[in-house]
């Protein structure tokens with residue numbers, strides 16, 4: 001069974017201008033209980049890689065530069 | 078596939094105590110074991126990162142069940158929990174919690190967890206339960222995880238983050254011998270040999286599918302998908318009263334607490350579409366949920382949380398608590414829907430099903446020392462069978478488990494285990510990585526959980542349960558096609574297998590108890606009456622020597638606190654008199 005490419009919107013966004021991942025920061029990626037954030041290879045910044053979010057917010061609250069914004073996933077909104 | 082080495086990396090570590098799950102009860106077990114005997118080596122294995130893992134990831138709004146001198150006695154509390162559970166409780170374990178409650182509050186206070194106090198420095202306890210007074214607010218409850226983390230470091234607990242435990246190891250002599258974990262970012266294996274293991278993996282919160290259809294829009298932290306229940310089962314431990322599901326009254330779609338515990342003491346209440354109260358007591362019991370369910374289906378639904386009548390300063394205080402601690406995204410949810418507590422009642426709904434002792438009574442059987450039926454294996458928190466024990470129960474029982482495990486270790490050696498067990502488990506874990514195409518964890522999880530909703534959600538109908546079992550068996554057969562492309566998906570694939578195990582256990586346990594009990598939680602339409610003659614007992618589900626799912630009854634131990642006949646009915650009279658008369 002071959003796979004389809006399934007696109008969905010993600011509830012968590014990172015402001016690339018504020019994110020300091022290039023200085024070694026990984027705070028949001030470290031704290032996420034569902035491990036859904038990662039470094040985006042294209043930009044070198046943090047991003048939401050998997051749409052599997054509990055909208056719990058440690059990523060946003062713990063980010064040292066205020067780069068992360070958590071929205072309620074669309075299906076719940 | 079490319080993301081996985083064909084040669085598996087496996088590290089073997091030896092320790093005295095292994096704690097699995099670094100949320101609430103797990104860290105306390107590790108800390109208390111170290112306090113008891115600092116010479117012991119204690120490893121804490123966590124699927125996420127202990128800094129922000131578990132139900133209290135962001136903190137907590139308050140203690141739901143504090144037994145504080147002057148407000149409640151341990152005897153009173155044991156009575157309350159016995160009555161709320163229709164008498165099926167191991168009272169000694171509830172008593173162990175109740176007597177440990179106040180010392181634990183003082184301990185938490187001493188490590189920097191803040192509780193509400195009045196002007197003279199006394200704890201400000203509030204009433205929500207039917208009989209006693211047990212709710213202690215934590216307006217600054219967001220510090221819980223930080224305080225725990227400081228203690229883990231101070232006591233030099235060895236933490237392994239991002240390792241998901243997949244199976245327990247059993248010694249050749251039947252004792253627990255450790256566990257196998259897999260790294261959720263690299264797929265590397267870690268085998269931990271231990272003299273004692275404490276399971277604290279939380280509820281099975283990803284069993285039913287939320288009404289929104291979003292797999293991770295659960296009440297429980299979705300990392301708590303039932304791994305602990307599945308691991309205990311495969312290790313041969315008995316699981317108690319799984320048919321006593323967890324079902325919660327939640328904010329519709331948001332699936333977070335509404336939360337009557339916080340707003341109740343301020344004057345908020347659960348109302349029908351006419352704005353009228355229909356239950357006297359907002360404490361979450363099976364009877365309360367049955368009234369809630371009935372109201373939803375009647376012409377009086379939906380059900381709401383009403384705060385519109387409260388004064389401005391009361392509402393701002395509620396908002397400060399509800400929007401800053403345990404579920405801070407709640408404010409954003411209301412904002413998008415244009416819900417302002419001052420003007421609009423908050424729409425509520427009942428949740429999908431799960432297992433949880435923290436809020437209900439479905440858990441791995443433990444006695445008053447947090448011991449399971451497997452020697453050397455302990456369980457604590459939401460996944461252990463002490464009913465309604467919530468956050469403080471996870472702390473107290475975690476502490477009991479850690480201390481008892483420390484004593485147990487002193488007189489035992491590291492059990493021998495069969496290396497073939499490890500090889501077999503590694504083959505099971507890695508199977509989905511060996512396929513190039515097939516079914517994804519996402520679609521298989523969605524289907525399994527949708528079937529749970531369709532067939533297992535109460536009211537429980539035997540004919541539906543039989544179909545549910547057959548359909549879930551088909552999904553299990555499809556595991557031979559499960560395919561993943563990276564370690565993250567591998568974690569989801571393993572979680573799916575825990576979910577399937579829990580779904581099978583939920584169905585089997587429910588069919589075994591041929592009576593109705595605990596209100597909505599175990600409402601068997603084909604056996605509507607409560608049958609005390611045959612079923613005033615615990616049920617234990619376990620894996621027999623042939624590897625089959627088996628059941629037995631366990632008598633309720635003689636009570637340590639006697640209950641009068643008339644007190645026993647207290648939670649059955651929840652409907653407000655005016656409406657009951659209609």
Ligand SMILES: Cc1cc2nc3c(=O)[nH]c(=O)nc-3n(C[C@H](O)[C@H](O)[C@H](O)COP(=O)(O)OP(=O)(O)OC[C@H]3O[C@@H](n4cnc5c(N)ncnc54)[C@H](O)[C@@H]3O)c2cc1C
Nearest residue numbers: 098100101102124130131132141242279435458459467468
């Ligand atoms: C939204 C919400 C609100 C609540 N409100 C209150 C309240 O106001 N007052 C109150 O008293 N109680 C409340 N509770 C209940 C209370 O939070 C829980 O009863 C308690 O925190 C459970 O502790 P635990 O240790 O059993 O589980 P958790 O703290 O959830 O910890 C379980 C841990 O196990 C880890 N884990 C899971 N599987 C594995 C695996 N395979 N390998 C390794 N690690 C694993 C998880 O990542 C997690 O960190 C609330 C719960 C929720 C979800």
Ligand code: SF4
Nearest residue numbers: 019020025027028063
């Ligand atoms: S925590 Fe903030 S700054 Fe750090 S990596 Fe994440 S988004 Fe970037």
Ligand code: SF4
Nearest residue numbers: 032053054056057059
């Ligand atoms: S809100 Fe929670 S689950 Fe979602 S990305 Fe942030 S930390 Fe992870």
